């Protein structure tokens with residue numbers, strides 16, 4: 001089994017990456033493979049509303065000069081998806097928004113590609129807006145027929161500079177629990 005993590009931060013290996021890796025550690029402990037995709041520096045463009053994906057239904061976006069299609073293919077192949085974003089202006093980053101806008105449209109045109117996968121969202125914030133960023137990520141996962149994994153609080157952890165999230169003891173504990181819950185769900189989904 002494999003879980004793909006998508007980090008929407010333009011800051012590679014920053015706080016959001018730390019949160020995703022914290023969840024990953026618990027998944028790895030249960031023998032679940034993980035892979036982190038960082039959108040930083042990938043220049044993934046936004047949806048151009050051309051609706052070519054709706055016409056073609058070929059499971060991809062017509063824009064091919066960025067790595068979006070490769071990321072989407074990895075999501076489709078995975079058993080679980082972990083979306084992570086820092087909070088920017090009380091929402092997700094523009095990098096993450098561009099990614100989920102395009103993924104939403106391609107996946108709406110090709111229904112069921114993420115159906116029955118386990119999904120979770122995590123956000124890193126300095127102070128405010130975490131719940132709306134968290135909601136945006138969950139709206140995507142929910143609308144693609146995924147099973148959302150919960151934890152003991154909403155998945156937001158506080159810190160500004162890289163590494164500061166480690167000091168948010170409750171938040172990090174919540175990430176660990178999220179990883180354990182995701183592993184539990186994946187094992188149930190794949191046990192026959």
Ligand SMILES: Cc1cc2nc3c(=O)[nH]c(=O)nc-3n(C[C@H](O)[C@H](O)[C@H](O)COP(=O)(O)O)c2cc1C
Nearest residue numbers: 009014015016086087088089090125126127128160
């Ligand atoms: C352009 C910009 C906008 C931000 N907006 C917010 C915000 O609205 N609320 C907040 O709590 N933190 C905000 N932050 C702080 C980041 O969410 C915080 O530093 C986070 O830990 C960064 O995670 P990263 O290291 O994964 O990029 C903002 C940071 C930047 C650079």
